[in-house]
Amino acid sequence: MHDIRFIRDNPLAFDEGLTRRGLQPMSRDILSLDQEWRTTTARLQEMQSVRNDASKRIGQAKAQKNEAEAQRLMAEVARLKDEVPATEQRVRESEEALNERLSAIPNLPAVDVPDGADETANKEIRRVGTPRTMNFAAKQHFDIGEVLKQMDFEAAGKMSGARFVVLRGQLARLERALGNFMLDVHTGTFGYLEVVPPLLVRDQAMYGTAQLPKFREEQFGTTNGYWLIPTAEVSLTNQVREQILDEAQLPMRFTAWTPCFRSEAGAAGKDTRGMIRMHQFSKVELVSITTPEQSEAEHERMVGCAEEILKRLGLPFRTMVLSTGDMGFAARKTYDIEVWLPGQNTYREISSCSNCGDFQARRMEARYRPVAGKGTQFVHTLNGSGLAVGRTMVAVLENFQQADGSVTIPEVLRPHMGGLDVIVPHGA
RNA sequence: GGAGCUGUGGCCGAGAGGCUGAAGGCGGCGGUUUGCUAAACCGUUAUAGGAUCAAAAGUCCUAUCGAGGGUUCGAAUCCCUCCGGCUCCGCCA
Numbered sequence: 001m002h003d004i005r006f007i008r009d010n011p012l013a014f015d016e017g018l019t020r021r022g023l024q025p026m027s028r029d030i031l032s033l034d035q036e037w038r039t040t041t042a043r044l045q046e047m048q049s050v051r052n053d054a055s056k057r058i059g060q061a062k063a064q065k066n067e068a069e070a071q072r073l074m075a076e077v078a079r080l081k082d083e084v085p086a087t088e089q090r091v092r093e094s095e096e097a098l099n100e101r102l103s104a105i106p107n108l109p110a111v112d113v114p115d116g117a118d119e120t121a122n123k124e125i126r127r128v129g130t131p132r133t134m135n136f137a138a139k140q141h142f143d144i145g146e147v148l149k150q151m152d153f154e155a156a157g158k159m160s161g162a163r164f165v166v167l168r169g170q171l172a173r174l175e176r177a178l179g180n181f182m183l184d185v186h187t188g189t190f191g192y193l194e195v196v197p198p199l200l201v202r203d204q205a206m207y208g209t210a211q212l213p214k215f216r217e218e219q220f221g222t223t224n225g226y227w228l229i230p231t232a233e234v235s236l237t238n239q240v241r242e243q244i245l246d247e248a249q250l251p252m253r254f255t256a257w258t259p260c261f262r263s264e265a266g267a268a269g270k271d272t273r274g275m276i277r278m279h280q281f282s283k284v285e286l287v288s289i290t291t292p293e294q295s296e297a298e299h300e301r302m303v304g305c306a307e308e309i310l311k312r313l314g315l316p317f318r319t320m321v322l323s324t325g326d327m328g329f330a331a332r333k334t335y336d337i338e339v340w341l342p343g344q345n346t347y348r349e350i351s352s353c354s355n356c357g358d359f360q361a362r363r364m365e366a367r368y369r370p371v372a373g374k375g376t377q378f379v380h381t382l383n384g385s386g387l388a389v390g391r392t393m394v395a396v397l398e399n400f401q402q403a404d405g406s407v408t409i410p411e412v413l414r415p416h417m418g419g420l421d422v423i424v425p426h427g428a
Numbered sequence: 429g430g431a432g433c434u435g436u437g438g439c440c441g442a443g444a445g446g447c448u449g450a451a452g453g454c455g456g457c458g459g460u461u462u463g464c465u466a467a468a469c470c471g472u473u474a475u476a477g478g479a480u481c482a483a484a485a486g487u488c489c490u491a492u493c494g495a496g497g498g499u500u501c502g503a504a505u506c507c508c509u510c511c512g513g514c515u516c517c518g519c520c521a
């Protein structure tokens with residue numbers, strides 16, 4: 001949600017930000033809605049002031065048993081009886097119109113975000129690790145899964161349809177091992193607080209992190225009004241909704257390993273095979289709540305936390321800054337981490353870390369009280385995956401596959417796998 | 429699912445149609461006292477929006493007692509709906 005006062009004071013900067021996002025300027029439109037709201041509000045407040053004043057005097061007159069004076073004053077404000085509700089109605093309408101308009105506008109990009117229409121304008125900022133040379137043709141993960149006989153898309157299809165998978169045996173355990181490993185690092189090394197949050201949330205929570213109102217079709221909802229979280233970002237971030245925190249509590253860092261549910265209505269035809277794009281997947285999420293001063297450094301730190309997981313697993317990756325055209329709705333700046341997939345011979349997104357500034361905080365009414373100074377300010381929210389677990393599994397399978405179809409387990413995961421060092425085909 | 433209770437400022441807690449933006453306490457801030465700390469005492473301490481203004485300060489106005497409606501000249505207080513919490517019963521992992 002944008003700050004209307006920012007738009008009032010900086011209409012040109014606002015429009016420029018929209019233009020960088022590939023949108024049309026809107027400040028004129030918005031400011032006229034704002035003007036409408038302000039004039040009706042002023043009119044209403046004036047009436048209320050008259051009424052309050054009269055009411056107070058009526059009270060005094062009654063207290064002094066001056067019934068005649070009370071009656072006279074009541075007659076005087078009688079005409080407001082119709083006018084006030086009518087004006088209230090108009091204020092409500094213009095306010096709604098303004099909010100509806102504002103809540104559909106994406107966050108403005110930070111100054112250092114590269115301009116561009118889509119992902120081709122993303123900029124690589126670093127590359128870590130070297131893809132291993134294989135003296136055999138690298139398989140894609142679903143082919144490896146087939147050899148291992150522990151990844152079953154057919155069985156999943158029969159009960160749930162496309163974009164689901166059944167993992168069994170060591171692959172099922174590998175998912176658990178990866179989740180545990182990631183949580184251990186994020187809590188142990190990086191100081192995130194582990195959370196088990198709700199997976200079903202109400203409208204207001206989805207609105208707070210900006211999945212609603214714009215991305216309704218991409219979500220799964222229940223028949224009785226809940227939404228399945230598309231990411232733990234929703235639950236973790238909404239922990240601080242409608243709160244006034246102390247500056248001393250910031251930054252707050254939360255992590256959670258949860259299933260995520262996405263209908264991805266618009267993505268039909270993309271990554272239809274395999275585990276890359278699923279309706280249900282699990283992800284270790286990182287969320288930080290910070291002051292505005294802290295948020296940039298926290299963003300760097302957060303990407304670093306996600307990168308550290310890949311480093312420890314020995315997976316090659318590169319880190320990108322998304323261009324203005326490729327960023328998500330709520331983000332003002334986003335880093336994507338792309339992991340090397342030998343089977344696809346390309347880097348694929350495995351984590352996305354966004355600084356949302358105060359965009360979500362305004363929607364959630366999440367504030368903090370500065371140690372020095374008066375009043376309150378909106379917090380900054382940052383979120384990022386401390387890695388998508390399923391995609392990490394894909395990367396492990398593809399990067400550590402052997403010619404005979406077995407998969408070597410990275411050193412750091414072995415304690416989580418009961419000491420196992422290689423996954424071999426089931427029944428072999 | 430059934431029955432009852434409950435939601436007040438950063439926190440605890442009084443208030444039950446007008447004198448209540450809201451007693452009292454805690455916490456915070458400023459001060460007195462003090463070798464330092466603590467204690468004691470005094471004072472102070474909500475937020476948001478709008479108008480005015482080049483802007484800031486200031487001044488004025490409005491709103492806010494879980495949320496939204498309603499009754500009334502006037503609502504924290506009465507009525508309705510919703511949301512959260514608690515207790516008991518039922519059911520379940």
